[in-house]
Amino acid sequence: MKDYYAVLGVSRHADQEEIKRAYRRLARRYHPDVNRGDREAAERFKEINEAYEVLGDPAKRRRYDLYGESGGIPSVFEGGFEGFGDPFSDLFNLFFGRGRTRAAHAPRRGSDLVTVVEISLEEAYRGVKRVVEVPRRQTCDSCGGTGVESGYAMDLCPECGGEGRITHTRRSAFGTFTSSTTCRRCGGMGEINTHPCTRCGGGGAVESLDPVEVEIPAGIDDGDRIRVPGRGEAGYMGGPPGDLYVEVRVSEHEFLERDGHDLRAVVELSMAEAALGTVVEVPTLEGTERLTIPAGSQPGQVFRLPGKGMPRLHSRGKGDLYLVLDVQVPRDLTAEQRRLLEEFQRLEAEKRRGQGWRERLRKAMRPQH
Ligand SMILES: [Zn+2]
């Protein structure tokens, strides 16, 4: 039978505080993280945890003192699985938390926050700074996040004596049954807050509307998210804050349609403009650009203005601007227009005389080159 007192190097009369201190000291020394690959240390670490699992719990310690290692009780009755927690969680709490407290007292990172900003295509083109106001949980500066009024401290829970658990023992003909439940008074924390902070009501955090300046880079696309580190919710128990994500919505432009880095626009021409050729002013994100349309341009024809598209995010260069021709067929002609178009049609027919459909087909079938 192992002597758990010897394992922890304490006397049989040591009090719980002494046992806890001895365990903490040894666990640190033999922790696998500081003794990588050392099998002996790993074995020792296991032993120390095993010893503390029993001696660290007053009820189990009593049984150990009376009956020996297993307490003389079949292990299935050892308070079910509840009695034996993960030895590492206790260790974690000893290192990072306070005493035998549970996860509620461990440092936790604050949650991330998401907010949406809408910008114009021009702003997406140039890049823009925006101030967003996000309601966020921040560490209460009155109590520093502890939730306890300054000048006071947490009190040991009178219900469980700081253990966080209440052990129930029942005797029967088959032996002693023990079970333990989480202390209701302190919720398993072992401590209670008898002087909650007046500013935050004991929660350790306050909600405030926090203006955050966000730099939206040139070339940002609709739906892109910008991460602002550390501007999310405050952390818990000294944990780091979360991040703020700003989701960008780019509103639609009157003329320009975005396609990745490129832009597209439709240029509307009259029938005569398309036939005769013209110069048109087309919208770009830097103002307007003059585009020469050659005579005989067709509907659907595309003109490319290189470098007049959107900037590439976090890189050099810009996309292109594509202009698609749309030719409008006049709907309500004046008498004069009608006369001229009829004249035009007559001249067209004259031009094509001798070019019947058979002849035109033959021409079309001939190789072009
Ligand atoms: Zn309690």
Ligand SMILES: [Zn+2]
């Ligand atoms: Zn407070």
